[in-house]
Amino acid sequence: MNSIVVKDLVEKFGLEVLAGPSQLNRAIPKPEVHRPGLEFVGYFDFFSQDHIQLLGQKEINYLHTLSEEERNVRIGNIVKYHPPCFVVTWNQEGLKYLIKYCEEENIPLLRTPLRTKKFQELANSYLGKLMAPQMTVHGVCVNVSGIGILLRGKSGVGKSETAHTLIRRGHRLVADDVVVLKKTGPETLLGTHDGKTKEFLALRSIGLINVSRLYGRSAFQDETRVVLDIELTKWQDNALNNDLELETKFTEYMDIAIPHIEIQLQPGRDVAGLVEAAANNWYLRQQGYSAMNDFLKRLEMDE
CATH class of the missing domain: 3.40.50.300 (P-loop containing nucleotide triphosphate hydrolases)
Structure with a gap:
C-alpha cells in the first residue's frame, strides 16, 4: 500500500490552501472521503477521524446558520480529533471561522471549485487506487x-x-x-x-x-x-x-x-x-x- 500525504491531494486536484500550509506533509491514513454530519450535532461514536473531511454546501450552510458561540462548539468538537485535512467544495466563501480553527490546530484547510459529489468520486477513486493492497x-x-x-x-x-x-x-x-x-x-x-x-x-x-x-x-x-x-x-x-x-x-x-x-x-x-x-x-x-x-x-x- 502506497503512503500518501495531503500535498499529493493538493497537487493532484489543484486545491487552494486556505490554512495550514506548513502541514501539507500530514499523512492520509484512509482512502475514503468523509462528510461530517452527525458529528456537527455532537455524535462521534463512529467518527472517521483518519479520513479527509469534506464540507459541501449543506455542511457550510448549516454552519452559517449557527450563532458564533454554537459554531465554535460544533467546529471545535471536530478539529480536536485532528483529521488529515478539510476540503471545502464549490469555492464557498465566508470561511474565516474555519480558517481560524484550522490554523490554531495546524490542520490544512483546502478549497476546490468542484461540486461536492464530483470531488468525492474523484478523490475516492484516486485514493483507492493509490492505497490499494x-x-x-x-x-x-x-x-x-x-x-x-x-x-x-x-x-x-x-x-x-x-x-x-x-x-x-x-x-x-x-x-x-x-x-x-x-x-x-x-x-x-x-x-x-x-x-x-x-x-x-x-x-x-x-x-x-x-x-x-x-x-x-x-x-x-x-x-x-x-x-x-x-x-x-x-x-x-x-x-x-x-x-x-x-x-x-x-x-x-x-x-x-x-x-x-x-x-x-x-x-x-x-x-x-x-x-x-x-x-x-x-x-x-x-x-x-x-x-x-x-x-x-x-x-x-x-x-
Whole structure:
C-alpha cells in the first residue's frame, strides 16, 4: 500500500490552501472521503477521524446558520480529533471561522471549485487506487479488445513476443516484465506498470522498444482490469486434449480468483491468435453463451 500525504491531494486536484500550509506533509491514513454530519450535532461514536473531511454546501450552510458561540462548539468538537485535512467544495466563501480553527490546530484547510459529489468520486477513486493492497508479478499485462490479460511463463518462453504480436494486431500493452497488481475491490484486480517500465517492451534479439513511439499512443494504456490469467508453457506431447469444454481453473492473487488457461507453445502455432480467442470466449461466457451447449443443442435437433 502506497503512503500518501495531503500535498499529493493538493497537487493532484489543484486545491487552494486556505490554512495550514506548513502541514501539507500530514499523512492520509484512509482512502475514503468523509462528510461530517452527525458529528456537527455532537455524535462521534463512529467518527472517521483518519479520513479527509469534506464540507459541501449543506455542511457550510448549516454552519452559517449557527450563532458564533454554537459554531465554535460544533467546529471545535471536530478539529480536536485532528483529521488529515478539510476540503471545502464549490469555492464557498465566508470561511474565516474555519480558517481560524484550522490554523490554531495546524490542520490544512483546502478549497476546490468542484461540486461536492464530483470531488468525492474523484478523490475516492484516486485514493483507492493509490492505497490499494498490491503485489508485483513477473509477466506481461495486455488489454485485448477491452479485456485485461496477465501473460505468465518462464523467462524466455515468449511472453513479450506474444504481446508484440498482439500490439501489431491493434491491442494494447499495459506492462512488461514487472506487472503491478492492485486489489481495488473484493473482486477487482487492476493491472498496471511500476512507472519505470511504462510503454517499454523488451524483445529478445531486438532489445528495448517504446511501443507508443513505435506504433502510436493507442498501443499502450496505463491500467486495465485483469480478468484472465494465461500461462505460456513449452510444448509437451499428449499433454493437451480436445474436450468440448475444459474445466475452468483459477489462479488467486490477494484472494481474488482469476480464470487460468495454459497455452503450450510450438513452432508455427499462432499463440497471439489463441490469446485473442481466449479473451473473446471469456467475453461470450460473461454474456451467458457456451459454444459447447450450442453445439449439443444442434446435435439434439438432428436426432
